[in-house]
């Protein structure tokens with residue numbers, strides 16, 4: 001089927017399914033990101049506009065730094081709603097999980113699912129199952145969940161106001177790595193153009209997503225780069241950070257997001273790793289690679305997962321032994337002699 005034909009069919013089936021819902025709760029994965037939040041905001045507005053009873057409830061609070069897309073939108077946490085209204089009152093509603101196909105990852109919102117998950121609807125773009133047009137509205141070829149939500153607006157013939165366009169555009173920009181990743185399509189750009197036509201400013205989105213970090217992130221970069229090393233053949237670059245250093249700067253490990261990508265800047269580096277000490281006997285390994293280098297098998301050996309070019313694992317080893325053990329495994333994976 002043509003991609004557009006499939007998306008039209010997804011949208012049509014989605015609205016058919018919505019018709020039988022008495023109340024809707026929209027949620028996303030734990031640790032909500034711009035694509036998940038943008039898709040929630042967009043979908044909630046659309047469903048309310050179409051006369052549905054809908055609200056957004058997440059397991060985790062949305063990150064403070066994303067306030068530029070969150071302003072004016074009501075996003076509650078499960079704990080808040082549970083304390084105020086009691087979870088029992090929310091049972092029986094349809095739970096729409098956007099940007100996530102794994103019921104485990106919606107955290108406590110999962111309490112609202114029927115045992116057989118018959119009230120769960122998935123709107124997602126992650127790799128995995130094919131859509132069943134009943135419960136699962138998934139298009140793994142789509143670069144972001146926000147694009148899927150955009151298609152729903154088109155199918156419903158609804159206008160997108162600027163504050164919704166901002167949230168959807170931010171999600172698309174984040175999930176395509178600023179239109180750089182492989183799933184970016186002509187359609188992605190067409191949708192982005194439509195969203196920009198509402199008058200939103202792309203530089204504000206870029207600033208909100210990229211240049212909205214605490215000062216401590218620069219300090220932590222200094223520490224990381226002091227530890228920079230290369231494999232013998234210099235096709236792997238890696239650095240590491242101790243838990244104490246993160247804590248002393250008043251940072252969370254989240255604040256290190258994306259830094260490992262910088263190590264791929266030299267064209268000769270095939271793979272990059274950041275090792276972060278989570279406690280004395282536990283180390284997080286975050287790996288990135290160039291588009292034609294698959295590093296996933298290396299982390300899978302340690303029970304990790306992710307994508308071919310961006311993946312990770314958490315190992316029960318102290319920082320130094322994790323480095324000593326993992327780098328040769330990665331060298332073998334990228335084809336560098338050890």
Ligand SMILES: [Mn+2]
Pocket residue numbers: 035036099125143144145175
């Ligand atoms: Mn996404």
